[in-house]
Amino acid sequence: MTELNAKIPEGPLAEKWANYKAHQNLVNPTNKRKLDVIVVGTGLAGASAAASLGELGFTVKNFCYQDSPRRAHSIAAQGGINAAKNYQNDGDSIYRLFYDTIKGGDYRSREGNVYRLAEVSNEIIDHCVAQGVPFAREYSGLLDNRSFGGALVSRTFYARGQTGQQLLLGAYSALSRQIKLGTVKLYNRHEMIELVVIDGKARGIIARDLITGKLERYFGHAVVIATGGYGNVFYLSTNAMGSNASAIWQIFKKGAMFANPCFTQIHPTCIPVHGDYQSKLTLMSESLRNDGRIWVPKNKEDAEKLRKKQIRAKEIKEEDRDYYLERRYPAYGNLVPRDVASRAAKERCDAGYGVGESGFAVYLDFEESIGRLGKYVIEERYGNLFQMYEKIVNENPYENPMMIYPAVHYTMGGIWVDYELMTTIPGLYCLGEANFSDHGANRLGASALMQGLADGYFVLPYTIQNFLSNEIRVPRMSTDRPEFEEAEKSAGDRLSKLMRIKGNKSVDHFHKELGKIMWEYVGMGRNEPGLTKAINLIRILRDDFWKDLRIPGNLDEMNIELEKANRVADFLELAELLALDALERKESCGGHLREEYQTPEGECLRNDKDYMYVAAWEYTGGNNPYKMHKEELKYEEIEVKQRIYK
Amino acid sequence: MDFTLKIWRQKNAKAKGKFVTYNLKDVSSNCSFLEMLDILNEQLVHQNEEPVVFDTDCREGICGLCSLYINGRPHGPDDAITTCQLHMRKFKDGDIIVVEPWRARPFPVIKDLMVDRTAFDAIIQEGGFISVNTGGAPDANAIIIPKEAAELSMDAAACIGCGACVAACKNASAMLFVSAKVSHFALLPQGKPEAKERVRKMVAKMDELGFGNCTNTFACEVECPKLISVSTIARMNREFLWAKIG
Numbered sequence: 001m002t003e004l005n006a007k008i009p010e011g012p013l014a015e016k017w018a019n020y021k022a023h024q025n026l027v028n029p030t031n032k033r034k035l036d037v038i039v040v041g042t043g044l045a046g047a048s049a050a051a052s053l054g055e056l057g058f059t060v061k062n063f064c065y066q067d068s069p070r071r072a073h074s075i076a077a078q079g080g081i082n083a084a085k086n087y088q089n090d091g092d093s094i095y096r097l098f099y100d101t102i103k104g105g106d107y108r109s110r111e112g113n114v115y116r117l118a119e120v121s122n123e124i125i126d127h128c129v130a131q132g133v134p135f136a137r138e139y140s141g142l143l144d145n146r147s148f149g150g151a152l153v154s155r156t157f158y159a160r161g162q163t164g165q166q167l168l169l170g171a172y173s174a175l176s177r178q179i180k181l182g183t184v185k186l187y188n189r190h191e192m193i194e195l196v197v198i199d200g201k202a203r204g205i206i207a208r209d210l211i212t213g214k215l216e217r218y219f220g221h222a223v224v225i226a227t228g229g230y231g232n233v234f235y236l237s238t239n240a241m242g243s244n245a246s247a248i249w250q251i252f253k254k255g256a257m258f259a260n261p262c263f264t265q266i267h268p269t270c271i272p273v274h275g276d277y278q279s280k281l282t283l284m285s286e287s288l289r290n291d292g293r294i295w296v297p298k299n300k301e302d303a304e305k306l307r308k309k310q311i312r313a314k315e316i317k318e319e320d321r322d323y324y325l326e327r328r329y330p331a332y333g334n335l336v337p338r339d340v341a342s343r344a345a346k347e348r349c350d351a352g353y354g355v356g357e358s359g360f361a362v363y364l365d366f367e368e369s370i371g372r373l374g375k376y377v378i379e380e381r382y383g384n385l386f387q388m389y390e391k392i393v394n395e396n397p398y399e400n401p402m403m404i405y406p407a408v409h410y411t412m413g414g415i416w417v418d419y420e421l422m423t424t425i426p427g428l429y430c431l432g433e434a435n436f437s438d439h440g441a442n443r444l445g446a447s448a449l450m451q452g453l454a455d456g457y458f459v460l461p462y463t464i465q466n467f468l469s470n471e472i473r474v475p476r477m478s479t480d481r482p483e484f485e486e487a488e489k490s491a492g493d494r495l496s497k498l499m500r501i502k503g504n505k506s507v508d509h510f511h512k513e514l515g516k517i518m519w520e521y522v523g524m525g526r527n528e529p530g531l532t533k534a535i536n537l538i539r540i541l542r543d544d545f546w547k548d549l550r551i552p553g554n555l556d557e558m559n560i561e562l563e564k565a566n567r568v569a570d571f572l573e574l575a576e577l578l579a580l581d582a583l584e585r586k587e588s589c590g591g592h593l594r595e596e597y598q599t600p601e602g603e604c605l606r607n608d609k610d611y612m613y614v615a616a617w618e619y620t621g622g623n624n625p626y627k628m629h630k631e632e633l634k635y636e637e638i639e640v641k642q643r644i645y646k
Numbered sequence: 647m648d649f650t651l652k653i654w655r656q657k658n659a660k661a662k663g664k665f666v667t668y669n670l671k672d673v674s675s676n677c678s679f680l681e682m683l684d685i686l687n688e689q690l691v692h693q694n695e696e697p698v699v700f701d702t703d704c705r706e707g708i709c710g711l712c713s714l715y716i717n718g719r720p721h722g723p724d725d726a727i728t729t730c731q732l733h734m735r736k737f738k739d740g741d742i743i744v745v746e747p748w749r750a751r752p753f754p755v756i757k758d759l760m761v762d763r764t765a766f767d768a769i770i771q772e773g774g775f776i777s778v779n780t781g782g783a784p785d786a787n788a789i790i791i792p793k794e795a796a797e798l799s800m801d802a803a804a805c806i807g808c809g810a811c812v813a814a815c816k817n818a819s820a821m822l823f824v825s826a827k828v829s830h831f832a833l834l835p836q837g838k839p840e841a842k843e844r845v846r847k848m849v850a851k852m853d854e855l856g857f858g859n860c861t862n863t864f865a866c867e868v869e870c871p872k873l874i875s876v877s878t879i880a881r882m883n884r885e886f887l888w889a890k891i892g
């Protein structure tokens with residue numbers, strides 16, 4: 001395997017991207033038509049990339065597993081999208097957004113990539129407004145902003161509590177226009193299950209038509225993967241039911257390295273778990289922390305009574321409430337970053353101060369802001385979230401404080417990519433949540449939408465041309481080639497093998513069991529004995545899966561159990577790598593808390609001397625299939641410090 | 647809680663479907679409707695039978711994938727929600743619950759309760775966009791949009807494309823869906839230049855795909871999980887007339 005080369009352009013940080021664009025190779029307009037690009041995924045990253053490549057004139061094939069591109073999970077993002085516009089004149093700048101993102105990521109992301117992200121953030125907002133995204137406005141008619149965690153400025157643009165929806169519909173509309181123009185062909189209800197590599201370059205995919213059950217072959221001069229995050233390895237998460245890691249896991253097994261798999265984000269404000277039949281967890285947007293105050297009772301006796309429903313939250317007097325975030329972090333208060341807020345909630349609940357029936361919940365209280373601003377303002381800002389909460393919990397959050405608890409939400413880790421967003425397989429790119437590039441060990445709120453759209457609208461359409469400009473003499477390849485034949489056969493064999501097990505347990509059984517192991521030992525608090533145990537348990541569960549799984553129905557027709565089984569088979573492997581990576585990283589940083597490495601106050605204790613690197617895992621096969629490579633992180637512009645939000 | 651479920655089962659698009667009855671016991675009232683179906687499916691898998699196929703993904707009322715016609719109502723017996731947000735506490739112990747797919751000619755059944763709604767995508771492809779390429783947009787604050795217009799536009803843009811409006815309509819009209827998209831853009835200055843062409847093309851496509859006429863029964867508004875108002879239909883009719891004259 002060659003050395004990891006991030007290909008960061010020369011020159012001062014602020015000029016790197018401009019330099020890159022000035023010197024990269026481009027493809028001339030007539031050649032673009034002759035070049036095929038496969039884009040897997042129609043979320044913010046995939047749809048924006050497919051639409052932009054179509055506009056440029058490339059021939060694009062775009063895949064998603066849902067019936068329509070508009071339903072990718074980006075649709076669920078609520079709170080907002082960051083940009084360094086400084087419209088509020090509160091001291092924001094590209095540099096500050098860059099700095100906050102690096103610091104928020106606990107100094108585990110690349111300076112070059114992050115600076116570029118901050119730089120293009122402003123163009124994203126311009127473009128989305130031009131597309132007709134109805135962002136919130138002030139009475140003046142100018143754009144409004146709100147604050148998100150980890151920042152002292154107000155730089156988040158939003159469309160009520162449906163920002164992701166509106167941004168995705170923007171990208172979907174651009175995509176629809178290209179589909180009509182014929183530059184993009186859409187393959188909905190298709191799931192990618194294999195990558196095709198020819199002479200060392202990514203040249204196509206094998207996808208399963210989810211309606212007919214047939215395997216199909218598709219050629220591309222380049223392949224772009226934008227299939228989202230792998231949070232569902234925990235079973236319960238804020239991700240959609242179908243969110244999966246299959247595409248990234250298959251490219252990993254074909255040679256794309258997987259970076260920092262243990263960097264997963266637990267979001268502090270989700271509706272708590274309420275039963276074993278539960279299928280997913282619902283996020284209550286971080287934006288709520290603008291106006292909501294988080295607390296638990298100061299006395300354990302009160303907590304006990306609240307759990308037993310003997311008293312109500314309202315009856316706890318002000319002086320008997322512990323606003324623990326405001327107490328511990330006076331500078332950022334309720335707006336500390338997610339990792340910090342989640343750990344603090346867990347700490348209080350573990351110590352016996354938790355509320356709700358299970359004792360695993362804390363309050364998010366709007367009483368003060370309703371008093372200050374009026375119910376109408378709160379309703380205007382968060383109405384749909386309050387409604388969503390009420391439907392699930394059956395309690396009115398205008399009258400009683402919301403109950404919340406941390407839940408798995410986002411994966412910072414992902415496929416390793418260089419500055420061009422190319423993986424370690426030439427011609428294979430990875431965008432959006434699926435890659436690892438910009439968020440280090442912790443992502444700041446409202447930065448995933450920014451990254452997905454940056455990658456798809458403003459980065460890939462440039463960088464992919466640097467590769468494609470060398471491919472103009474390569475004619476479209478026949479999918480009868482042996483490489484396609486073999487990839488299809490290996491995909492088919494795996495699916496048949498799943499069908500043949502004919503055991504006794506359902507896919508969901510295994511997925512739930514996996515989730516329990518992951519949450520218990522690889523969740524918010526990790527330690528060496530726990531992680532070692534988890535790896536063992538995962539292996540046992542995986543063996544059982546391959547012996548005792550039951551899938552009714554047939555291979556060559558729509559089969560929803562088979563779809564799930566194929567995804568869970570990949571999760572069962574990825575889970576082990578995640579735990580292994582967590583075990584290897586003997587430090588705490590961002591969302592990765594190793595209990596052995598904490599300050600006396602319970603904050604993360606980083607070890608910059610030994611761990612300031614990206615752990616990039618290579619799949620080598622055999623009994624010990626995972627080999628780690630290190631990409632050392634160098635900070636030239638930023639002074640690396642302890643992350644303090646006090 | 648215990649329930650008797652009468653669920654539409656149909657092997658594929660061509661097969662004839664029928665109702666099959668299932669009994670389900672001890673369901674928690676906090677269970678969502680789709681989680682209740684998950685429990686049923688778990689049981690079916692245990693009996694080595696094929697699970698009931700239905701569309702779902704986000705399970706929080708925003709992706710628009712879940713559908714289901716429950717006891718004669720799209721998205722079931724509650725207002726302003728999608729099926730994934732419906733909870734069993736809305737039913738009574740012992741209830742008989744009839745579950746069908748969306749029934750509308752332009753939405754053919756794929757399997758069991760899953761239907762094909764790509765006709766909506768085809769309508770959007772005709773004109774549900776502003777023709778702007780990536781790059782070169784003016785500064786976002788160069789376009790000033792009165793708050794009220796932005797809010798009204800957002801009201802319409804909130805549509806999740808689930809198709810409940812079509813399922814609720816006796817004529818299978820897609821007027822609410824199309825008018826929501828037309829209104830979203832028509833209310834914004836950016837959307838004005840292409841407004842006439844947009845409404846003309848989208849309406850033509852809607853007719854071509856076999857969606858019926860609007861006869862003002864407003865069943866669509868009642869069942870819309872996002873409370874899209876029929877006033878968008880009035881706006882579209884105005885836009886359409888103006889497009890025909892102009």
Ligand SMILES: Cc1cc2nc3c(=O)[nH]c(=O)nc-3n(C[C@H](O)[C@H](O)[C@H](O)COP(=O)(O)OP(=O)(O)OC[C@H]3O[C@@H](n4cnc5c(N)ncnc54)[C@H](O)[C@@H]3O)c2cc1C
Pocket residue numbers: 040041042043044045046063064065066069071072073074075076077078079080081163164190191192193226227228229238239240243244246247283285409410431432433434445446447448449450452
């Ligand atoms: C509830 C929620 C709220 C959030 N709120 C915010 C927020 O306010 N601000 C913010 O910045 N971020 C937020 N995030 C994070 C952000 O939404 C996501 O990180 C981001 O949208 C991911 O976009 P994506 O394009 O990478 O992937 P996705 O939107 O997940 O898209 C994945 C695409 O890949 C396709 N796909 C997946 N697997 C396959 C396969 N095997 N074959 C074919 N196609 C496949 C899917 O069909 C889909 O089209 C939130 C996330 C959640 C879950």
Ligand code: FES
Pocket residue numbers: 701702703704705706707708709710711712728729730731
């Ligand atoms: S599953 Fe997404 S709206 Fe119901």
